[in-house]
Amino acid sequence: MFLLETTPDTSGYMILGYSVFFITMTIYIASLYIRNRNLKRDLEMLESIQAEEAKPKKKK
Amino acid sequence: MQPRPIALKILDFVSVILLAISTYLALFFAPTELVMGEVQRVFYFHIGTAWVGLLGFVIAAIAGIAYLVTKNMLWDRFELAAVEVSTVFFFITIALGSIWARPAWNTWWTWDPRLTTAAITELIYVAYFMLRQGIEEPEKRARFGAVYTLLGGISAPITFMVIRLFRSIHPVVIGAANASQEKMSMTSDMKTAFFFALFAFTVIFIDMIWHRLRLSSLEEKVEQLKLNSLM
Amino acid sequence: MKSSSPSLLKATFAIVRKDLAAEFRSFELISAMLIFSLLVIIIFNFALELDIKTREAVNAGVLWTTFAFAGTLGLNRSMSVEKDRGCMDGLLLAPVDRSAIYFGKALSNLAFMVIVEAIVLPVYSMLYNVNLFRIDLLAVIILGSIGYTAVGTLLATMSVQTRMREVLLPILLFPIAIPVLLAAVKASGGLLAGSTFAEIMTPFNLLVVYDVIFIAIAFMVFDFVVEE
Known part of the structure:
Protein backbone atom coordinates (compact mmCIF):
# COMPACT_ATOMS: atom_id res chain seq x y z
CA MET A 1 0.00 0.00 0.00
CA PHE A 2 2.70 2.41 1.02
CA LEU A 3 4.99 1.31 -1.76
CA LEU A 4 2.61 2.59 -4.38
CA GLU A 5 2.69 6.10 -3.03
CA THR A 6 5.42 8.50 -4.05
CA THR A 7 8.05 9.22 -1.43
CA PRO A 8 6.92 12.25 0.56
CA ASP A 9 9.18 15.29 0.68
CA THR A 10 10.30 15.45 4.29
CA SER A 11 13.63 17.17 3.79
CA GLY A 12 12.46 20.12 5.91
CA TYR A 13 12.25 17.84 8.94
CA MET A 14 15.65 16.39 8.12
CA ILE A 15 17.22 19.85 8.06
CA LEU A 16 15.44 20.70 11.32
CA GLY A 17 16.77 17.50 12.89
CA TYR A 18 20.37 18.08 11.92
CA SER A 19 20.17 21.74 12.94
CA VAL A 20 18.94 20.68 16.39
CA PHE A 21 21.85 18.27 16.65
CA PHE A 22 24.55 20.74 15.69
CA ILE A 23 23.09 23.63 17.68
CA THR A 24 22.78 21.53 20.85
CA MET B 1 45.85 23.42 34.64
CA GLN B 2 48.12 21.67 32.21
CA PRO B 3 47.61 22.22 28.49
CA ARG B 4 45.73 19.54 26.65
CA PRO B 5 47.80 16.35 26.49
CA ILE B 6 48.76 15.25 23.01
CA ALA B 7 46.47 12.20 23.16
CA LEU B 8 43.47 14.42 23.82
CA LYS B 9 44.43 16.72 20.96
CA ILE B 10 44.56 13.74 18.64
CA LEU B 11 41.23 12.48 19.98
CA ASP B 12 39.64 15.90 19.42
CA PHE B 13 40.89 15.90 15.86
CA VAL B 14 39.72 12.34 15.21
CA SER B 15 36.29 13.13 16.71
CA VAL B 16 35.77 16.08 14.39
CA ILE B 17 36.83 14.05 11.36
CA LEU B 18 34.58 11.14 12.34
CA LEU B 19 31.64 13.46 12.89
CA ALA B 20 32.21 14.99 9.46
CA ILE B 21 32.40 11.59 7.76
CA SER B 22 29.37 10.34 9.67
CA THR B 23 27.39 13.43 8.65
CA TYR B 24 28.42 12.87 5.04
CA LEU B 25 27.41 9.20 5.16
CA ALA B 26 24.07 10.00 6.75
CA LEU B 27 23.17 12.94 4.54
CA PHE B 28 24.56 11.99 1.14
CA PHE B 29 25.90 8.45 1.02
CA ALA B 30 22.93 6.54 2.40
CA PRO B 31 20.02 6.17 -0.02
CA THR B 32 16.74 7.96 0.60
CA GLU B 33 14.22 5.80 2.36
CA LEU B 34 11.21 5.22 0.13
CA VAL B 35 8.35 5.37 2.59
CA MET B 36 9.45 8.18 4.88
CA GLY B 37 11.67 10.21 2.59
CA GLU B 38 14.60 12.38 3.59
CA VAL B 39 13.62 12.63 7.26
CA GLN B 40 14.71 9.02 7.73
CA ARG B 41 18.27 10.38 7.59
CA VAL B 42 17.98 11.66 11.16
CA PHE B 43 17.81 7.99 12.11
CA TYR B 44 21.61 7.59 11.99
CA PHE B 45 22.23 10.34 14.50
CA HIS B 46 19.14 9.40 16.49
CA ILE B 47 20.51 5.92 17.14
CA GLY B 48 24.08 7.17 17.49
CA THR B 49 23.19 9.60 20.27
CA ALA B 50 20.79 7.13 21.88
CA TRP B 51 23.52 4.50 22.04
CA VAL B 52 26.08 6.74 23.74
CA GLY B 53 23.35 8.23 25.93
CA LEU B 54 22.44 4.81 27.29
CA LEU B 55 26.09 3.78 27.49
CA GLY B 56 26.78 6.84 29.63
CA PHE B 57 23.96 6.06 32.02
CA VAL B 58 25.20 2.51 32.47
CA ILE B 59 28.72 3.81 33.02
CA ALA B 60 27.37 6.32 35.54
CA ALA B 61 25.59 3.63 37.54
CA ILE B 62 28.74 1.49 37.57
CA ALA B 63 30.87 4.49 38.55
CA GLY B 64 28.36 5.21 41.31
CA ILE B 65 28.75 1.72 42.74
CA ALA B 66 32.53 1.99 42.39
CA TYR B 67 32.45 5.25 44.34
CA LEU B 68 30.35 3.80 47.14
CA VAL B 69 32.76 0.88 47.44
CA THR B 70 36.09 2.71 47.12
CA LYS B 71 35.16 6.26 48.25
CA ASN B 72 37.57 7.53 45.61
CA MET B 73 36.49 10.96 44.31
CA LEU B 74 37.77 10.06 40.86
CA TRP B 75 34.75 7.80 40.41
CA ASP B 76 32.45 10.63 41.39
CA ARG B 77 33.96 12.87 38.73
CA PHE B 78 33.63 10.06 36.24
CA GLU B 79 29.99 9.55 37.16
CA LEU B 80 29.22 13.26 36.85
CA ALA B 81 30.97 13.47 33.47
CA ALA B 82 29.09 10.44 32.15
CA VAL B 83 25.72 11.72 33.33
CA GLU B 84 26.26 15.23 32.00
CA VAL B 85 27.45 14.21 28.54
CA SER B 86 24.75 11.54 28.29
CA THR B 87 22.05 13.97 29.29
CA VAL B 88 23.06 16.21 26.39
CA PHE B 89 23.15 13.30 23.94
CA PHE B 90 19.89 11.90 25.20
CA PHE B 91 18.24 15.26 24.84
CA ILE B 92 19.32 15.22 21.19
CA THR B 93 17.97 11.67 20.81
CA ILE B 94 14.56 12.70 22.11
CA ALA B 95 14.49 15.85 19.98
CA LEU B 96 15.49 13.95 16.83
CA GLY B 97 13.00 11.20 17.57
CA SER B 98 10.25 13.75 17.95
CA ILE B 99 11.19 15.46 14.69
CA TRP B 100 11.25 12.12 12.94
CA ALA B 101 7.92 11.08 14.45
CA ARG B 102 6.10 14.12 13.11
CA PRO B 103 6.18 13.08 9.43
CA ALA B 104 6.48 9.32 10.06
CA TRP B 105 3.72 8.83 12.64
CA ASN B 106 2.00 12.15 12.07
CA THR B 107 2.55 13.30 15.65
CA TRP B 108 5.36 14.96 17.57
CA TRP B 109 4.97 12.59 20.45
CA THR B 110 3.43 9.25 21.31
CA TRP B 111 3.39 7.57 24.71
CA ASP B 112 5.30 4.64 23.40
CA PRO B 113 7.54 2.67 25.83
CA ARG B 114 10.80 3.85 24.34
CA LEU B 115 9.83 7.49 24.08
CA THR B 116 8.30 7.57 27.51
CA THR B 117 11.20 5.76 29.13
CA ALA B 118 13.62 8.09 27.38
CA ALA B 119 11.77 11.12 28.71
CA ILE B 120 11.60 9.69 32.24
CA THR B 121 15.28 8.75 32.17
CA GLU B 122 16.14 12.28 31.10
CA LEU B 123 14.07 13.60 34.01
CA ILE B 124 15.84 11.27 36.44
CA TYR B 125 19.17 12.73 35.41
CA VAL B 126 17.92 16.30 35.54
CA ALA B 127 16.81 15.51 39.09
CA TYR B 128 20.33 14.19 39.67
CA PHE B 129 21.79 17.60 38.86
CA MET B 130 19.29 19.34 41.14
CA LEU B 131 20.22 16.96 43.94
CA ARG B 132 23.92 17.65 43.51
CA GLN B 133 23.37 21.36 43.35
CA GLY B 134 21.67 21.38 46.74
CA ILE B 135 24.62 19.87 48.62
CA GLU B 136 27.69 21.83 49.68
CA GLU B 137 30.04 19.15 50.94
CA PRO B 138 31.78 17.40 48.02
CA GLU B 139 31.93 14.09 49.84
CA LYS B 140 28.22 14.04 50.65
CA ARG B 141 27.39 15.22 47.14
CA ALA B 142 29.33 12.29 45.76
CA ARG B 143 27.59 9.80 48.05
CA PHE B 144 24.07 11.02 47.34
CA GLY B 145 24.79 11.30 43.64
CA ALA B 146 26.06 7.73 43.53
CA VAL B 147 22.99 6.42 45.37
CA TYR B 148 20.69 8.30 43.03
CA THR B 149 22.34 7.14 39.81
CA LEU B 150 22.15 3.60 41.13
CA LEU B 151 18.41 3.94 41.81
CA GLY B 152 17.89 5.56 38.41
CA GLY B 153 19.88 2.88 36.64
CA ILE B 154 17.66 0.20 38.16
CA SER B 155 14.39 2.04 37.80
CA ALA B 156 14.73 2.97 34.13
CA PRO B 157 14.72 -0.59 32.73
CA ILE B 158 11.80 -1.52 34.99
CA THR B 159 9.91 1.52 33.71
CA PHE B 160 10.55 0.32 30.20
CA MET B 161 9.25 -3.15 31.01
CA VAL B 162 6.14 -1.80 32.67
CA ILE B 163 5.26 0.49 29.79
CA ARG B 164 5.95 -2.38 27.43
CA LEU B 165 2.65 -3.76 28.67
CA PHE B 166 1.13 -1.23 26.36
CA ARG B 167 1.52 -1.71 22.69
CA SER B 168 4.51 -0.13 20.97
CA ILE B 169 4.63 1.42 17.52
CA HIS B 170 8.35 2.05 17.70
CA PRO B 171 10.21 -0.03 15.10
CA VAL B 172 12.62 -2.59 16.45
CA VAL B 173 15.88 -1.99 14.66
CA ILE B 174 18.33 -4.43 16.12
CA GLY B 175 17.67 -7.82 17.59
CA ALA B 176 14.10 -8.10 16.45
CA ALA B 177 13.29 -11.56 17.74
CA ASN B 178 10.91 -12.51 14.98
CA ALA B 179 10.60 -11.20 11.48
CA SER B 180 6.92 -10.53 11.89
CA GLN B 181 7.70 -7.55 14.12
CA GLU B 182 7.54 -4.22 12.39
CA LYS B 183 11.07 -3.78 11.24
CA MET B 184 12.86 -1.25 9.16
CA SER B 185 14.75 -2.94 6.39
CA MET B 186 18.14 -1.40 5.76
CA THR B 187 20.12 -1.59 2.56
CA SER B 188 23.84 -2.25 2.87
CA ASP B 189 24.66 1.45 2.33
CA MET B 190 22.29 2.33 5.12
CA LYS B 191 24.00 -0.21 7.34
CA THR B 192 27.38 1.35 6.56
CA ALA B 193 26.11 4.78 7.62
CA PHE B 194 24.41 3.25 10.66
CA PHE B 195 27.39 1.36 12.04
CA PHE B 196 29.73 4.20 11.23
CA ALA B 197 27.50 6.57 13.22
CA LEU B 198 27.62 4.19 16.20
CA PHE B 199 31.40 4.09 16.02
CA ALA B 200 31.79 7.84 15.49
CA PHE B 201 29.54 8.71 18.40
CA THR B 202 31.36 6.32 20.70
CA VAL B 203 34.63 8.14 19.96
CA ILE B 204 33.01 11.57 20.30
CA PHE B 205 31.49 10.45 23.59
CA ILE B 206 34.87 9.38 24.99
CA ASP B 207 36.36 12.68 23.86
CA MET B 208 33.66 14.72 25.58
CA ILE B 209 33.88 12.69 28.79
CA TRP B 210 37.59 13.36 28.84
CA HIS B 211 37.00 17.11 28.51
CA ARG B 212 34.37 17.03 31.23
CA LEU B 213 36.74 15.13 33.52
CA ARG B 214 39.41 17.77 33.03
CA LEU B 215 36.86 20.43 33.85
CA SER B 216 35.99 18.58 37.07
CA SER B 217 39.57 18.36 38.21
CA LEU B 218 39.94 22.08 37.56
CA GLU B 219 36.77 22.69 39.58
CA GLU B 220 38.19 20.65 42.42
CA LYS B 221 41.43 22.58 42.34
CA VAL B 222 39.62 25.93 42.54
CA GLU B 223 37.38 24.69 45.33
CA GLN B 224 40.44 23.50 47.23
CA LEU B 225 42.20 26.84 46.80
CA LYS B 226 39.12 28.74 47.91
CA LEU B 227 38.97 26.65 51.06
CA ASN B 228 42.67 27.24 51.70
CA SER B 229 42.40 30.98 51.28
CA LEU B 230 39.44 31.09 53.64
CA MET B 231 41.41 29.38 56.38
CA MET C 1 29.14 -3.91 71.21
CA LYS C 2 27.31 -6.21 68.89
CA SER C 3 26.06 -8.46 71.63
CA SER C 4 24.67 -5.60 73.70
CA SER C 5 22.85 -3.97 70.81
CA PRO C 6 19.20 -4.91 70.48
CA SER C 7 18.17 -7.14 67.64
CA LEU C 8 17.27 -5.63 64.29
CA LEU C 9 13.62 -6.53 64.70
CA LYS C 10 13.38 -5.09 68.20
CA ALA C 11 15.08 -1.85 67.20
CA THR C 12 12.90 -1.51 64.11
CA PHE C 13 9.73 -1.86 66.10
CA ALA C 14 10.99 0.51 68.76
CA ILE C 15 11.32 3.19 66.07
CA VAL C 16 7.89 2.41 64.64
CA ARG C 17 6.39 2.58 68.12
CA LYS C 18 8.07 5.93 68.76
CA ASP C 19 6.77 7.38 65.49
CA LEU C 20 3.25 6.09 65.93
CA ALA C 21 3.09 7.22 69.57
CA ALA C 22 4.25 10.70 68.56
CA GLU C 23 1.72 10.79 65.74
CA PHE C 24 -1.22 9.56 67.77
CA ARG C 25 -0.62 12.32 70.28
CA SER C 26 -1.17 15.09 67.73
CA PHE C 27 -2.44 13.49 64.50
CA GLU C 28 -0.63 16.31 62.72
CA LEU C 29 0.73 14.30 59.85
CA ILE C 30 -2.23 12.02 59.24
CA SER C 31 -4.74 14.85 59.32
CA ALA C 32 -2.63 16.93 56.94
CA MET C 33 -2.31 14.01 54.52
CA LEU C 34 -6.02 13.28 54.81
CA ILE C 35 -7.24 16.80 54.17
CA PHE C 36 -4.79 17.11 51.33
CA SER C 37 -6.10 13.86 49.80
CA LEU C 38 -9.69 15.02 49.98
CA LEU C 39 -8.76 18.32 48.37
CA VAL C 40 -6.97 16.53 45.55
CA ILE C 41 -10.03 14.36 44.96
CA ILE C 42 -12.27 17.43 44.89
CA ILE C 43 -9.97 19.15 42.40
CA PHE C 44 -9.98 16.05 40.23
CA ASN C 45 -13.74 15.98 40.41
CA PHE C 46 -13.97 19.35 38.74
CA ALA C 47 -10.88 19.10 36.57
CA LEU C 48 -11.96 15.82 34.99
CA GLU C 49 -15.74 16.37 35.16
CA LEU C 50 -16.06 13.02 36.87
CA ASP C 51 -19.39 11.84 35.54
CA ILE C 52 -20.21 8.17 35.73
CA LYS C 53 -18.74 7.21 32.36
CA THR C 54 -15.35 8.91 32.61
CA ARG C 55 -15.11 8.01 36.26
CA GLU C 56 -14.95 4.30 35.60
CA ALA C 57 -11.92 4.75 33.40
CA VAL C 58 -10.04 7.11 35.67
CA ASN C 59 -10.88 5.91 39.21
CA ALA C 60 -7.60 4.06 39.59
CA GLY C 61 -5.60 6.96 38.22
CA VAL C 62 -7.26 9.51 40.50
CA LEU C 63 -6.77 7.31 43.54
CA TRP C 64 -3.10 6.66 42.87
CA THR C 65 -2.33 10.27 42.07
CA THR C 66 -3.94 11.19 45.36
CA PHE C 67 -1.98 8.58 47.29
CA ALA C 68 1.28 9.58 45.62
CA PHE C 69 0.83 13.28 46.41
CA ALA C 70 -0.31 12.64 49.96
CA GLY C 71 2.52 10.13 50.38
CA THR C 72 5.10 12.74 49.40
CA LEU C 73 3.63 15.12 51.94
CA GLY C 74 3.85 12.50 54.68
CA LEU C 75 7.36 11.34 53.77
CA ASN C 76 8.69 14.88 53.77
CA ARG C 77 7.13 15.72 57.08
CA SER C 78 8.18 12.53 58.81
CA MET C 79 11.82 12.87 57.71
CA SER C 80 12.19 16.60 58.24
CA VAL C 81 10.88 16.24 61.78
CA GLU C 82 13.70 13.80 62.47
CA LYS C 83 16.20 16.17 60.92
CA ASP C 84 14.99 19.40 62.57
CA ARG C 85 14.61 18.14 66.10
CA GLY C 86 17.96 16.44 65.88
CA CYS C 87 16.29 13.07 66.32
CA MET C 88 18.20 11.69 63.38
CA ASP C 89 21.51 12.33 65.13
CA GLY C 90 20.13 10.68 68.24
CA LEU C 91 19.03 7.66 66.25
CA LEU C 92 22.41 7.47 64.55
CA LEU C 93 24.18 7.54 67.90
CA ALA C 94 22.00 4.78 69.30
CA PRO C 95 23.69 1.39 69.33
CA VAL C 96 21.43 -0.05 66.69
CA ASP C 97 22.02 -1.23 63.19
CA ARG C 98 21.47 1.54 60.63
CA SER C 99 19.11 -0.67 58.67
CA ALA C 100 16.84 -0.74 61.72
CA ILE C 101 16.46 3.01 61.28
CA TYR C 102 15.57 2.53 57.64
CA PHE C 103 13.08 -0.24 58.25
CA GLY C 104 11.60 1.59 61.22
CA LYS C 105 11.08 4.81 59.31
CA ALA C 106 9.84 3.01 56.20
CA LEU C 107 7.35 0.99 58.25
CA SER C 108 5.97 4.01 60.05
CA ASN C 109 5.72 5.93 56.77
CA LEU C 110 3.89 2.94 55.34
CA ALA C 111 1.60 2.90 58.36
CA PHE C 112 0.73 6.58 57.85
CA MET C 113 0.04 6.03 54.18
CA VAL C 114 -2.13 2.98 54.83
CA ILE C 115 -4.10 4.79 57.54
CA VAL C 116 -4.80 7.65 55.14
CA GLU C 117 -5.78 5.18 52.42
CA ALA C 118 -8.05 3.37 54.85
CA ILE C 119 -9.97 6.61 55.35
CA VAL C 120 -9.83 7.88 51.76
CA LEU C 121 -11.09 4.64 50.23
CA PRO C 122 -14.48 4.49 51.99
CA VAL C 123 -14.97 8.22 51.42
CA TYR C 124 -14.19 7.78 47.75
CA SER C 125 -16.49 4.77 47.54
CA MET C 126 -19.26 6.82 49.08
CA LEU C 127 -18.70 9.93 46.96
CA TYR C 128 -18.57 8.10 43.67
CA ASN C 129 -20.58 5.02 44.41
CA VAL C 130 -17.93 2.45 43.50
CA ASN C 131 -17.10 -0.54 45.61
CA LEU C 132 -13.42 -0.31 46.49
CA PHE C 133 -13.53 -2.90 49.23
CA ARG C 134 -12.26 -5.97 47.59
CA ILE C 135 -9.51 -8.04 49.01
CA ASP C 136 -7.58 -8.20 45.71
CA LEU C 137 -7.77 -4.43 45.26
CA LEU C 138 -6.61 -3.89 48.82
CA ALA C 139 -3.66 -6.22 48.19
CA VAL C 140 -2.69 -4.15 45.15
CA ILE C 141 -2.96 -0.93 47.13
CA ILE C 142 -0.84 -2.28 49.97
CA LEU C 143 1.82 -3.59 47.60
CA GLY C 144 1.91 -0.28 45.74
CA SER C 145 2.23 1.64 48.99
CA ILE C 146 5.06 -0.62 50.13
CA GLY C 147 7.05 0.07 46.98
CA TYR C 148 6.34 3.77 47.14
CA THR C 149 7.38 4.19 50.77
CA ALA C 150 10.42 1.91 50.37
CA VAL C 151 11.94 4.27 47.80
CA GLY C 152 10.32 7.34 49.29
CA THR C 153 11.87 6.86 52.72
CA LEU C 154 15.35 6.55 51.23
CA LEU C 155 14.94 9.59 48.97
CA ALA C 156 13.29 11.69 51.67
CA THR C 157 16.24 10.98 53.95
CA MET C 158 18.43 12.38 51.19
CA SER C 159 16.29 15.34 50.22
CA VAL C 160 15.89 16.73 53.76
CA GLN C 161 19.67 16.96 53.95
CA THR C 162 19.92 19.20 50.88
CA ARG C 163 19.42 22.93 50.51
CA MET C 164 16.13 22.60 48.64
CA ARG C 165 14.70 20.21 51.23
CA GLU C 166 10.97 19.48 50.75
CA VAL C 167 10.86 20.81 47.20
CA LEU C 168 13.33 18.22 46.01
CA LEU C 169 11.53 15.04 47.14
CA PRO C 170 8.85 14.83 44.44
CA ILE C 171 11.43 15.65 41.77
CA LEU C 172 13.66 12.83 42.98
CA LEU C 173 10.92 10.38 43.84
CA PHE C 174 8.38 10.54 41.00
CA PRO C 175 10.65 9.47 38.12
CA ILE C 176 12.03 6.60 40.19
CA ALA C 177 8.58 5.58 41.44
CA ILE C 178 6.92 5.64 38.02
CA PRO C 179 7.15 1.85 37.56
CA VAL C 180 5.39 1.15 40.85
CA LEU C 181 2.73 3.78 40.22
CA LEU C 182 2.10 2.54 36.67
CA ALA C 183 1.87 -1.08 37.72
CA ALA C 184 -0.42 -0.15 40.60
CA VAL C 185 -2.68 1.94 38.37
CA LYS C 186 -2.83 -0.80 35.78
CA ALA C 187 -3.58 -3.51 38.34
CA SER C 188 -6.23 -1.51 40.21
CA GLY C 189 -7.72 -0.17 36.99
CA GLY C 190 -8.04 -3.71 35.68
CA LEU C 191 -9.72 -4.88 38.86
CA LEU C 192 -12.14 -1.94 38.88
CA ALA C 193 -13.02 -2.63 35.26
CA GLY C 194 -14.05 -6.12 36.26
CA SER C 195 -11.00 -8.16 35.37
CA THR C 196 -10.31 -11.27 37.35
CA PHE C 197 -7.22 -11.58 39.50
CA ALA C 198 -5.60 -13.86 36.93
CA GLU C 199 -5.93 -11.16 34.29
CA ILE C 200 -3.94 -8.59 36.25
CA MET C 201 -1.19 -11.04 37.09
CA THR C 202 1.43 -9.18 34.99
CA PRO C 203 1.20 -5.78 36.72
CA PHE C 204 0.69 -7.56 40.04
CA ASN C 205 3.91 -9.50 39.60
CA LEU C 206 5.68 -6.32 38.57
CA LEU C 207 4.54 -4.72 41.82
CA VAL C 208 5.99 -7.60 43.81
CA VAL C 209 9.24 -7.51 41.84
CA TYR C 210 9.56 -3.75 42.27
CA ASP C 211 8.93 -4.01 46.01
CA VAL C 212 11.51 -6.73 46.49
CA ILE C 213 14.19 -5.04 44.37
CA PHE C 214 13.81 -1.60 45.88
CA ILE C 215 13.56 -2.75 49.48
CA ALA C 216 16.79 -4.68 48.92
CA ILE C 217 18.54 -1.73 47.25
CA ALA C 218 17.35 0.79 49.83
CA PHE C 219 18.47 -1.55 52.60
CA MET C 220 21.93 -1.79 51.04
CA VAL C 221 22.49 1.91 50.37
CA PHE C 222 20.76 3.46 53.37
CA ASP C 223 24.04 3.48 55.28
CA PHE C 224 25.46 5.86 52.68
CA VAL C 225 22.73 8.47 53.04
CA VAL C 226 22.93 8.81 56.82
CA GLU C 227 26.71 8.69 57.16
CA GLU C 228 28.08 11.72 58.94
Missing part, protein backbone atom coordinates in the same frame (compact mmCIF):
# COMPACT_ATOMS: atom_id res chain seq x y z
CA MET A 25 26.32 20.22 20.48
CA THR A 26 27.66 23.74 19.90
CA ILE A 27 25.87 25.03 22.99
CA TYR A 28 27.23 22.22 25.14
CA ILE A 29 30.79 22.59 23.89
CA ALA A 30 30.53 26.34 24.39
CA SER A 31 29.33 25.75 27.96
CA LEU A 32 32.31 23.47 28.60
CA TYR A 33 34.61 26.14 27.16
CA ILE A 34 33.09 29.00 29.17
CA ARG A 35 33.10 27.07 32.43
CA ASN A 36 36.71 26.13 31.77
CA ARG A 37 37.68 29.74 31.07
CA ASN A 38 35.92 31.06 34.19
CA LEU A 39 37.56 28.43 36.36
CA LYS A 40 40.97 29.26 34.96
CA ARG A 41 40.39 32.91 35.73
CA ASP A 42 39.35 32.03 39.29
CA LEU A 43 42.39 29.83 39.62
CA GLU A 44 44.75 32.56 38.49
CA MET A 45 43.17 35.06 40.84
CA LEU A 46 43.32 32.71 43.80
CA GLU A 47 46.91 31.81 43.05
CA SER A 48 47.96 35.45 42.83
CA ILE A 49 46.20 36.20 46.11
CA GLN A 50 47.96 33.33 47.77
CA ALA A 51 51.31 34.30 46.30
CA GLU A 52 50.88 37.80 47.65
CA GLU A 53 49.93 36.54 51.08
CA ALA A 54 52.85 34.15 51.26
CA LYS A 55 55.51 36.49 49.96
CA PRO A 56 54.22 40.01 50.06
CA LYS A 57 57.40 41.50 48.63
CA LYS A 58 57.97 39.14 45.78
CA LYS A 59 55.91 39.52 42.68
CA LYS A 60 54.93 36.61 40.59
